[in-house]
Amino acid sequence: MNSPRLILLPLLLSACFLSAFAQPAAPDSSKLFHFFLPEKSWALELDLHGFQPPDLDFAPDLRSAKLTARHPKSGFMVTAQINPARNNRPTTAERDGMIKRLRKDGFDLLDLKTYERDGRAYLEYTIKGSPKIPAPAGFQQRNVFVFMAQDGAWVDVHVSKTNFTASDAAGLDAFVRTAAVIDTFQPASMDYYLPGSVLYRRDNYEGAIIWLSRALEEEKKKPILSHDQRLILIEKLGVAHGMTGHLRQARAVLAYGLAQDPEFPMFYYNIACIDAEDGDLASALENLRLTLQHRANMIPGETWPDPIKDSSFKAYVKDSRFQEVAKAFRRP
Secondary structure, eight states: OOOOOOOOHHHHHGGGSOSOOOOTTSOOGGGEEEEOOTTOSOEEEEEOTTOOOOEEEEOTTSSOEEEEEEOTTTOOEEEEEEEEOSSOOOHHHHHHHHHHHHHHTTOOOEEEEEEEETTEEEEEEEEOOOSSSOOOTTOOEEEEEEEEEETTEEEEEEEEEETOOGGGHHHHHHHHHHOEEESSOOOOHHHHHHHHHHHHHTTOHHHHHHHHHHHHHHHHHSOOSOHHHHHHHHHHHHHHHHHTTOHHHHHHHHHHHHHHOTTOHHHHHHHHHHHHHTTOHHHHHHHHHHHHHTGGGOOTTOOOOOGGGOGGGGGGTTOHHHHHHHHGGGOO
């Protein structure tokens, strides 16, 4: 089955992260990013206005997640994590545990500050390297953390700045102060689609199915994606089902896609893959011919498939009927 190679994550997010960094005392709701886990009804809200598209990393069981993002103009680096709480320790204990770990690793924590505000624990310090992690001469990094607890999870947000100067202090402090847990978060299709795409690109198809299925459900109820984004969402979900052996579900998703746009070639191609996996060469060839017929409707940036190299058709690579159709995919 052909896996879509179009990398949409940076494109989908770019409009939200192109503007210059602003002090986030009053965040623009159109620039807020919601970081959440699929089984939770809350989200961590971050003002990533002006940041590059964040990188998202999820544990295989989807109970932990990490976000990293960089602001190219200010040089701010942001890391946010959601992890299962190991016990009922307060956020101050989690913060103090981090201080102990840093000191154990040899870091000299300069200008160390700890304080609490509104049930959140804060940590600030400056480092200049450690015996275990040598740093260049003049290296200086300011770090500001906020630790929160929510619904059996620990949430921490870390913003840092290398070559820190006094003028950066207000921005670092403002970023963590405006990080917020939204108790009742209602995700839209894009909120589900982005993590699903990350898992998909990492070949975590079971995890991707969870997120992409919910993205499609939300999109059916309240469409917000562009036409091309919707096609890619449906295709990825269909392929993810196919890659995990859920051929019946894959066929149903792709058939739904064809009902939305009967001229998108990759729906036909991936159905042809399912036909081949099911041993139905005649149907597979027909869908391959329909793929060729609609080639002009490929989404720009998506890779044109090569059935000869696709493992779905390995049983037919020496079949002359298959070879005739497959060779047409290699013609300009």
